[in-house]
Amino acid sequence: MPSPAPSRHEAGPHLSARPVVHPVDPGRPPYVRISVVPGDEPTRALTLPMRPADDPDAREIMVCGPLRGGLSCAHEGRVTSGGLVLADSARPVTVSGTAGSALAVLRVPRPLVPYPDDVLVRTTGRAYDATTGVASLLLPLLLSLATAEGPWGAEAGRDGLTTRLMNQAADLLTSLVAEEAERNACPGASGLSDADRRAVDEIRRWVNSRLPDPRLRPDAIAEAHHISVRRLYKLFTGENGTLSRWIQQRRLEECRRELGRGGGTAKVQAVAQRWGFATAAHFSRCFRARYGMSPSEWRDHRTEHDTAEATPPPDTLQETGRAAHLCAPSAHW
Amino acid sequence: MGQVLRDMTAGQECEAPRLWQDAFDSLIAPVRLVMRTSPVDVPPPAITHLGYLSLLLVEAGPSQLSRTPRHIARSPGERVAVALQQSGTALLTQDGRSAGLEPGELVFVDPRRPFTLDQRESFRMLLVSLPRQTLGDPADHLFRLTGRAVQGRSGVVGLLIPYLERLSLLAGQVTPATGDLLAGNTVEFIALLADELLGRDQEPPATTRARLVPRVRDYIDRNLRDPDLSPERIAEAHYISVRYLHRLFEGEGTTVGRLILRRRVEECARELTRRERSSPTVSTVARRWGFHSPAHFSRAFKGVFGMPPRQWRRARAPEEDLPGPERPRDAQRAAVN
Structure with missing residues (x-):
């Protein structure tokens, strides 16, 4: 029978200490969590999502990784295997790991993953090769964070640090989705010649290093690379859209990164100003259009939250009970 | 390469x-x-x-x-x-x-x-x-x-x-x-x-401080009688380090250790003033709240209330007739206090 709540005495052979489970605080926005599902069943199959799918607020994008061995994922009749599984709680999957291995599950609230549903349909519900690409960066981090004491030492509960590390994992999940979405969208090379490709890469790098500069306009960029503006535009047409749109998108991404560092000290107004937006209102509009929430909402999502409690007050006991169920094997097997 | x-x-x-x-x-x-x-x-x-x-x-x-x-x-x-x-x-x-x-x-x-x-x-x-x-x-x-x-x-x-x-x-x-x-x-x-x-x-943000400090205080109150209650135990129960716990209390004007001590002394004092048919001895009350050494308890009590326990008890209940059998030992202890 599954035990009610994860405790340090429940740790399996590959968990060094108690798993990290943060109880839900009803008054705060949903945040990133890592749960560990103990691996005590030889033929364990875990159904993701681990919470009722009929709760619309609970939609999460998840990455599941085995503490050892590999995984296979069954979804809509298709079975894939690899080192980690990316799943959307709106579309359940069944995950099977190497016999006896515990599974670490990173859970990111859906609103924090800035891609539309059709992108998620294409990228979730399958296993990924965790030896390459973003997956090879995310999996080791997830496993380290899931073994509660982790390499960052026994000082679990250093709020700022733990929150930022969780956010780091969530960011890599976002990058994983983006990487796969791009692979799906443009499987072939673009029409550019090798020389043109190198030129584009060089210009991108140059622009990337100067994003906050208000002088970053097509004529200045062209001049810095000794080409005409017309050639510049030609190089940048295609799947990436126009140069100006790309610059705008990169700037918004950097704003999101800055605000996403959390701590509650970043001022939306200051960020907007620094990045050349005419007004904070204009910035908020652009941000919301791209990311589905206001800059301050995003910032608040990323700020420190409380550590787990030894004896939670009664109103969160139910939540803890549910959370415990999430970490236990589901009843049907 | x-x-x-x-x-x-x-x-x-x-x-x-x-x-x-x-x-x-x-x-x-x-x-x-x-x-x-x-x-x-x-x-x-x-x-x-x-x-x-x-x-x-x-x-x-x-x-x-x-x-x-x-x-x-x-x-x-x-x-x-x-x-x-x-x-x-x-x-x-x-x-x-x-x-x-x-x-x-x-x-x-x-x-x-x-x-x-x-x-x-x-x-x-x-x-x-x-x-x-x-x-x-x-x-x-x-x-x-x-x-x-x-x-x-x-x-x-x-x-x-x-x-x-x-x-x-x-x-x-x-x-x-x-x-x-x-x-x-x-x-x-x-x-x-x-x-x-x-x-x-390592700086606990204000929001965390506002949440964790009351919870720690509450935990202390609920576990006062436990002789094992210590900063280490408290930290462990809240999934934080002892160092972090001390940082949390830096703004509270006391340390965790002193807080535990003071709360225990206060609870003892409360019990000592209860008017009951059979009032327990000072040492009994003290032991109940985790003080095993009468001298230590007396020192701690004086630190909080400015006077030793017995004196304090007498001051609070001047008319009360303390039970007889305890008195000879009380007199002896009074000498120590």
Whole structure:
């Protein structure tokens, strides 16, 4: 029978200490969590999502990784295997790991993953090769964070640090989705010649290093690379859209990164100003259009939250009970 | 990229090939690079870019890299670097500090101020450079981090080093769009390390303080009778470290230990004033609340109430007739108090 709540005495052979489970605080926005599902069943199959799918607020994008061995994922009749599984709680999957291995599950609230549903349909519900690409960066981090004491030492509960590390994992999940979405969208090379490709890469790098500069306009960029503006535009047409749109998108991404560092000290107004937006209102509009929430909402999502409690007050006991169920094997097997 | 070159101490010093100079110049900042091997044996540097991040994998024989005030005057340096030593030992000197770099150790390098990097033997090193302004706040405090080897398997560095090593392997294989995102991810990771080393993360934010302190106080009240109640136990129960617990209480005007003591004394005092048919002795009450030494209890009580327990009890209940059998012993204890 599954035990009610994860405790340090429940740790399996590959968990060094108690798993990290943060109880839900009803008054705060949903945040990133890592749960560990103990691996005590030889033929364990875990159904993701681990919470009722009929709760619309609970939609999460998840990455599941085995503490050892590999995984296979069954979804809509298709079975894939690899080192980690990316799943959307709106579309359940069944995950099977190497016999006896515990599974670490990173859970990111859906609103924090800035891609539309059709992108998620294409990228979730399958296993990924965790030896390459973003997956090879995310999996080791997830496993380290899931073994509660982790390499960052026994000082679990250093709020700022733990929150930022969780956010780091969530960011890599976002990058994983983006990487796969791009692979799906443009499987072939673009029409550019090798020389043109190198030129584009060089210009991108140059622009990337100067994003906050208000002088970053097509004529200045062209001049810095000794080409005409017309050639510049030609190089940048295609799947990436126009140069100006790309610059705008990169700037918004950097704003999101800055605000996403959390701590509650970043001022939306200051960020907007620094990045050349005419007004904070204009910035908020652009941000919301791209990311589905206001800059301050995003910032608040990323700020420190409380550590787990030894004896939670009664109103969160139910939540803890549910959370415990999430970490236990589901009843049907 | 390249083979590991043998240490050719017999060889002459020579200016490094143009390719190497250019690599450092553009990726980090203009430096003087001297290699103690023949230039013809030095393979080209392995450079990859991820968005605004640049990775330079250096593999060579004994070399010395230096950035002088003249270099700085010519170009101040808009980028910041993290150097990860992978094989061989080096000595990095900046801001008056010298750090011996062993394999698996990293160091922050700030090109705004002079530094030297002395690779004593054949080596392999990964340099990650990023625009200074992307680092944000830690960029203003780099002088506290330079010239110090960061090592260990614990803390953020234990997570970051494997990440950087894997990043250098996959950097050449991701698309530009993925590279842009990974650049941002990596900068955040490096900034987190910087904040951890600077001790920034250890400041409990006001919101956490507001939540945790009442919970700790409540926990203390509920467990006052437990003789094992201690800062260690409290910290463990709240999934925080003792050091963090003490920091939380820094603003409370007391320490956890003193708070426990005071609360116990207060509870004893409350019991001692209860008008009951059979009032327990002072020592009984004290023992019940975790005080095993009468002298210790008396001292603690005096510290809180300004007078010993018995005196306090008498002051609170002057008319009460204390039970007979206890009195002779009381008289004896009064002498001690």
